[in-house]
Amino acid sequence: MKRIAIVGGETHIGEVTQLSGTELEIVGALVRNDQKAHATETFKCPLFDDESTLFTEARPEIVAVANENDRKAGIILRSLDEGCDLVVDKPLGITMEEHVEIVKKLNSNPDRRLLMLLTLRGQPLWSGLRSTVQAGSIGTPAHCHVRMAVRLKRAERPPWFLDVRQAGGLFLDLLIHGIDQVEWALNSRITSLTAVTGNLSDPSDEHLRDHAAVFCELESGASAVIEGQRMLPDTKGSDYRMQVAGTEGY
Numbered sequence: 001m002k003r004i005a006i007v008g009g010e011t012h013i014g015e016v017t018q019l020s021g022t023e024l025e026i027v028g029a030l031v032r033n034d035q036k037a038h039a040t041e042t043f044k045c046p047l048f049d050d051e052s053t054l055f056t057e058a059r060p061e062i063v064a065v066a067n068e069n070d071r072k073a074g075i076i077l078r079s080l081d082e083g084c085d086l087v088v089d090k091p092l093g094i095t096m097e098e099h100v101e102i103v104k105k106l107n108s109n110p111d112r113r114l115l116m117l118l119t120l121r122g123q124p125l126w127s128g129l130r131s132t133v134q135a136g137s138i139g140t141p142a143h144c145h146v147r148m149a150v151r152l153k154r155a156e157r158p159p160w161f162l163d164v165r166q167a168g169g170l171f172l173d174l175l176i177h178g179i180d181q182v183e184w185a186l187n188s189r190i191t192s193l194t195a196v197t198g199n200l201s202d203p204s205d206e207h208l209r210d211h212a213a214v215f216c217e218l219e220s221g222a223s224a225v226i227e228g229q230r231m232l233p234d235t236k237g238s239d240y241r242m243q244v245a246g247t248e249g250y
Contacts, residue, residue: 001025004087005060006043007051007075008067009035010158012089012117016064017042028058031067034158051075055082062087068158069173070166073098076114080105085113090176092116094168118180120240129242130185139248141186141222146178148228149239152201152210162230163207169197170212170228178226179214181242188220201231 001022006013006029020026026045036047048054055078063079065072066089073093079086092114093099106114120126133141152162160166167173183189197212199205213227232239244250 002062003027003060004062004064005054005058006064009039010066013066015117027060028054030054060084068160068166069094069168076102077105080109080112087115089117091172120177133185133244138246138250141244141246143245144182144224146226146242148174148178149232150230151232152230164209169209174228175212175226182224188218190216191219192217
C-alpha cells in the first residue's frame with residue numbers, strides 16, 4: 001500500500017479516503033480546526049498542525065489535497081519539493097501565475113505525477129455519453145450544451161467557498177467539470193472562449209458569484225456553451241445535463 005497524507009477536508013476528499021485500507025494507508029492529515037473532529041473520525045490517522053511536521057513525521061509518498069482553493073498551489077509546490085506524487089481536488093490554483101509555477105515544477109520533476117480530481121468522469125451517465133459520441137452514433141459533433149445548476153447553500157458552506165477572492169468563482173469550482181466534459185466527450189481541445197460571470201441573487205455581497213457562462217470554439221470546428229448557476233431553490237438538488245448535437249442527430 002502507498003502512504004498518503006491528506007491536506008484539507010473539503011467535499012471530494014472522500015474520493016480518496018474510500019480507498020483507505022485497500023490501496024492506500026492514510027498516515028497523517030492537516031486540516032482546519034473546525035474540521036479536526038470529523039477528520040479524526042473519518043481519516044483515522046494522526047493530525048498535524050503544520051506542513052513541515054506532516055512531511056517529517058508522516059513521510060507520505062502521495063499527498064491528497066482538498067483545502068481552500070487559494071491555498072492549493074502552495075501545498076502542491078511543497079509536496080513536489082518533498083518528492084511526493086499528488087491527487088488534487090480541482091482547481092490546482094486560482095491564478096495563472098500559480099498554474100505556471102506548478103507546470104514549471106512538474107517539468108523540473110518529471111518523475112512526479114499529479115492527478116486532478118474531475119469526478120464526473122467516473123460516473124456512468126457521463127462516461128456513457130462520451131462512449132456514445134466517440135462511437136459515432138450522432139455523426140460528427142457540431143455543438144454541445146452543458147448545464148451545471150446547484151443551490152447556493154450559504155449556511156452549509158465554509159466562509160471561503162462563496163468568496164471569489166479565495167475560491168476563484170464558478171469557473172474554477174463548478175463549470176470546470178463542464179469544460180472538461182466538453183473536451184473529453186468530443187475528443188477535441190478548446191481553442192478560444194468568451195466568458196461572463198456575475199452576482200444577481202445578493203448584490204450586497206460583492207465577493208459572491210452566482211452565475212457564469214462560457215462560449216467555446218474547439219479545434220474540430222465544433223462549438224459549446226457551458227453555463228452554471230448557484231440559484232436552484234432549496235427544494236431542488238442539482239441539475240447537471242449535457243446535450244451533444246452532431247451531423248446525424250443528438
